[in-house]
Amino acid sequence: YPTHCFQSDEFFIYIEGKIYEEDRGTLDEQLNQLAHTMFSGKEYPKQALKEWLLSTDGEFIIFMLHKPSRCIMIIDDVFSRLPLFIHQSDGKVMLSRDIRFILNQVEIIEFDRMSFAQYLLFSFPLGPRTLFKNVYRVQPASLIRIDLNSGAVHKEVVHTFNFDSKEHKSKSANENARQLARLFAESCRRRAKGASQVVLSLSGGLDSRATGAGLKYNNIPFAATSWLDPKKVSRLDVNTAQQVAQALGVEWTKFELDQAPGRDALKLLKIKSGAVFVGIPHLVQYFTGIKQKYGPDITYMSGNGGDRVGRDITPRWKAKNLDQLVNCTVTMGRFLPQAGTLPVDEIAALTEIPKSKIIDELKHHFAEYPEKQIDQKFVHYNLYGQSMKWHNHGDDRNRFFLWSTTPFWSVHFFRYIMNCPDSQKRNKRLYLKFLSILHRPTSEIAYADNRATQSEQIAKNKYLAWQWLMAAYKWPNPIRFLYRQSKKFLIKPSQPQYSCVHPPALIKCMKEQLHNCKAISENLSRRELERIIDNCSGYHSVFMALIFTLTSVIEDFKTGKSSIENYLDTKMDTYG
Incomplete structure (x- = not known):
């Protein structure tokens, strides 16, 4: 597991995680230079730190103690890939990667009901909230300064992404695809460097195969693994993964998992304390199996994050203002469709929080996003919610078994692709273009989440058809108008009906x-x-x-x- 520390007469520096900028010198040289920059004067250079974070590919937490001044600075990466928690009370501050460590030192543990409500809505609480009162998740690109002389603690977010502007909108999709393929291949190469072996978690979707294509492009040897759940729900996914592995020409292993016992659910509860729900304990078998087959000293790679950054994630409905955006998000914009089966009214009754208070909290949260455009506020919610909050905790669960990483969270790749226009991303057009540059055969295999072949040409045709339909939708149509009006009175929305058998x-x-x-x-x-x-x-x-x-x-x-x-x-x- 990657940790490193060193010290001089002036500094003690500790890093957990990895920095992938090998062209800047050794890790010690990079960190020593950063420390000198941060402690160079009475005022810390915020702009210099922001520029450093936005140009530094990695997943890390850095602790720096300046011995002469007895001041500490703690920095995390721009995506907060390694979740860090903070608690302050009675003149004390505690920071830990493990929230359970902090809670073990707290006299009275209290729970945050609003976090419970958001957890039931989205499967994660928003922003810095955790399930526990007064224990917060450190935000991406944060700087925490602690003066050991006075006891003063200062927290600040150095940078927050704003997705309103699209710097590469004037470039063609082909040009953007070429740049993305180059940056993605470089991200794969850097993350695989130095690994005794790379093991790719391969599904039937596009994201993990893109990672495989990036590794193949760099001629990096790797093995691929997939898992089949006890009820065989993921059979199609696994069969497609096997086809992708054959196209990539790599060793592929299928792990057939048994129904998980309580001990595996308890393990998930203990290692993540609720940040990852305990409904997927069979993954304990999967990671244990990988560790037994390949050993613990491997780099485990996935396509995590590709489903967010590689696609058009603007809302499929048109919200005119913040109220409409929040209401639509609550009813239609959840990320676990199955988790969204409980209406807000029932969640309000379960948590004993008025529905209006839950909605108002969401409005306040959305209003704080830096974007002005309503649809880009939804994009912000996607990325800073599901991806940086929920997905990162999932990767962190994996790290209890193996070092886990994904090329989609390279800051260089992320900044480029999030500056590409959403119109090019629609129907995965841009995604399939850069994937075909990396490895065309994998881009032509049907992906399991759509049950149909999605070549670049089909994606283009779908996009053109969508554009035509959207243009037609704006034409005056009295029949459509009458239908909309009658629907308000005659058609009442209903919740999905389930008949589930639980263990x-x-x-x-x-x-x-x-x-x-x-x-x-x-x-x-x-x-x-x-x-x-x-x-x-x-x-x-x-x-x-x-x-x-x-x-x-x-x-x-x-x-x-x-x-x-x-x-x-x-x-x-x-x-x-």
Whole structure:
């Protein structure tokens, strides 16, 4: 696991993670130069730090102690790829990569109900919030300064991306694709350098195959792995992954997973403390299997992030103002469609927070985004929410087993692709162009998330058809007008109806938690919990896993034990 420290008469410097700018000299030289820049005068050079972060490819947290002044500076990368937490109280400040370490030092642990509501809405709380009161996630591109003489602590976000302007909109899609292919290939090369072996997690989608194509482009040897869940839900995905591996000419291993027992759910709870929900414990088997087959000293790579940065993620509906954007996001813009099966009214009842307060909090959060354009505010929410909050925690879960990285979070690649116009990204047109430059055969294999071949030409045709339909949509049409008006009165939206069979042990465990832990009823409505548990077949497995995560977190931190311990060898996997 990559950590490094060194010291001189002037500095003590520690870094967790990696910096991939090898052309700037050794790691010690780069960090020593940064420390001299940061402690060069009475005022720290904010602009210099911003420029350094925006030009430094890596995933890291840097701790620098200036010995003469007894001042500390802590810096994370522009995407906060390694989640860091902070707690301040009674003149003390605690920072840790492990939120459980901080909570073990806190006398009274309290939970943030608004975070619970957002967690049930989106599967993650927004902004710096965590599930716990007064414990916050350090934001991307943050600087924390601590004066050991006075005890003063100063926190500041050095840079926040603004997605309004598109610097490369005047360039053709072909030109942008060539630049993206070059930057992406370089990102793959840098992340694979020095690894004893690269293992790629390969699915049937585009993102992981793009990573494979980038490695192949650089002639970097690697192995590919895929996992098949116990219910065979991902069979199509795995079959497509096998085709991609054959096209890339690499060794491919399929891990057929069993239904995960309670001990694996408990492991996820202990290592991420609710930041990653416990509904996918079979992944413990997957990473354990990779570690056993290839050893622990490998670099595990994925396509994480490609589904956000490589596609047009502006909203599919037209919101005219902030109110409409928030309301549409709550009803249609969630990232786990299955998690969105619970209406805001039910979430309000479960968390005992008025619906209006939940919505107002979201409006306040969206209003703070730097973008002026409504659709780009949604893009900001996508990237700073799902990607930098939820996906990064997923990668961090992986790092409890293996060093995990992805080329999509290269700052150089990210800055370029997010400055490409959304129109070029639509229907994955730009994505398929740069993928075909890296490795054309993989771009021509049907990808599993669409059940159909999506070549560059088909993507172009779909885009042209979409443009024509959008133009036609603006034409005056009395029939369409009458339909819209009648729909308001005649067609009432309804929630999806489910008939799900959940693991009996999971439902029994939830009942035991509610009976044994008084704190659960103090933080969530007991009546609503009992109603949901009694009618669990009407709720999707992902949503039940989210609730189970919250009840497990409350029980774990309030009682110091978990009812899951009674089911260590019993199947509790909710996937599928």
